[in-house]
Amino acid sequence: MIWVETLINGALLGGLYGLLGIGLALVFGVMRVVNIAHGEFMVLSAFCAVLLSNMFPQVSPLLMLIPVIALSFAVGWLYQAVIVNRVVTSPDPLSPLLLTFGVSVILRNVMVEIFGADVRSLQVGELSRASLEVAGLNIGIMPLLTLVLAALLFMALQLVLRHTEFGRIVRATADRRDIVRLSGVKPDRVYNYVMGLSLALGAIGGVLLAVRSSFTPFSGAERLLIAFEVVVLGGLGSFWGALLGGIALGMAQLIGLKIDPNAGLLYAHLLFFIMLLIRPSGLVSSRV
């Protein structure tokens, strides 16, 4: 019974991990850039939420998600417009990688200097401890809500990309950056919005993860690695694959922690590495 509970909790955690991965997958799918600073931006959004909830202690920290998401969208838009767009068309595929890695180092150390290296977390009071009892299994309300939210966001993103004009423009830009210009689309502008959207999704994941477990300015690397593993495990460009990948990683992590309490992310990393060996194309290899 305890193992079933671990598996279910792993799956619930996986919804959150899927959210971490989806922003990274979106940017990669549209502009072929792996944004190494994605994890640092998530931690930054968590710090923003902590600051806001210290300023307004009477408001629920979960409501802080709304300003943090808006802020993250703006930050992403600017980040793309000012920095990433300058190398996105570089003939060398390594340039965006190195550039975003540089940005991640800057962000991490600025956060260390401003907020200090202490361990922080976002308190949501009763909600974080509340749980449901279903058939003798203890299931947390907060993780359950997170998974539902993740699934809803995945569906919304899929609908937006498939059925709206914005989605069509984004998909067209992803396919042929040079041709969309003929229809009056400015690819750099589209990229700005996509990066904004990516960081907004990352902010949701970052804040919810900060509710679940504590973080430091150094947590960005860990979050980036999870996000990346989710994307690769799920198969590139597949949103539902990312959710599945997240669930697999969440289960691996919690099972690992059950066997070995101070394992951290070791078992999630191991699962990723083994999957890479036996199935490099990911769990779901179809493209959206």
Add this chain to the structure above:
Amino acid sequence: MPMPTRTILLASTIVLAAIIAGAPFVLNEGILRLATECLLLLTMAQMWNLLAGYAGLVSLGHQVFIAFGAYALFLTSGWLEVTPIWVLPVAPLVAAAVAAIIAFPLFRLRDAYFSIAMWVFAEIIGAFTMKSQAVGGTSGVPLATSKLIDFDWFEPTMFWLAGGLTLVTIAALYRMMTSSFGLGLMSVRDNDLAAMSVGVDVRHNRFIAFVLSAAGCGLAGALSFMGNLFIAPLAAFDVNWSVYMMFIVIIGGIGTLEGPILGVIIFFGLRELMTGPLGLSGGWYLVGLGVIAVVVMIVAPRGIWPALRDRLGVRLLDVHRAAPRTATAAILPAASERVTG
């Protein structure tokens, strides 16, 4: 004019070797330690550059080879109970062996996938090291044979080893890049399809560069931790090793031999300036370095040295090859004038 260049290079190598040999008798211990650190980091940066600048593989997990080299040295020296200097060759061998094994799964991945998978690999090995009590766990291990070291000559010896390693590394890289192997490697970086079509074995070249780069980092890492007489996993598996190597190479000039030298000068110059007279913390120093790297990547994507070189017309360790000029001039005089003028 290939002959005079060769002579100049040989002469300057001899002069540099003489300077390295004599430096410990002139410099005080603090400066000598700093110089040793500079030289080791320069070697690591050259090794990272061999992989990123010439083979087109960016590794964000190169710290794993530094750690493998260092742990190999510490453990072997402890088991055999001999002075660590005599077991130094173990470090590059272990790092190279690990690289040769891990290359098989990792070489299936390209670009960013390779980079991050290397990072995940480093994280996994780091986590296992922290769990394993046999290698000291989280708290690390001191150098068991430190009592065998002659401490009167320790700092000078470390400096000589680091200096010798740096000179040998740069000379070997220069030889390699002017050989047919180097040409093949650079052709893979520039266009792997075109390189394959003229018969360059892409995988083989990348593999050799990867293994050599790991071996060099293993040796430099072993020397670095030997100087500390202590090793702990948090320091050995620190992703900042990769950050330093990357920043040095990016700022100085990726894909050039001179670039990392310039990069190391900027790296340590900025560090001494910011943490010394300006009294700023290590975090702000990394922020400053990162800002410089990002600005360089946007303004001069190939780094500072190539930009300077083109402006000043200086060539030091140039491995660039020009197309036969007489032939171009005969066919397209106007074009060749434009190119050379």
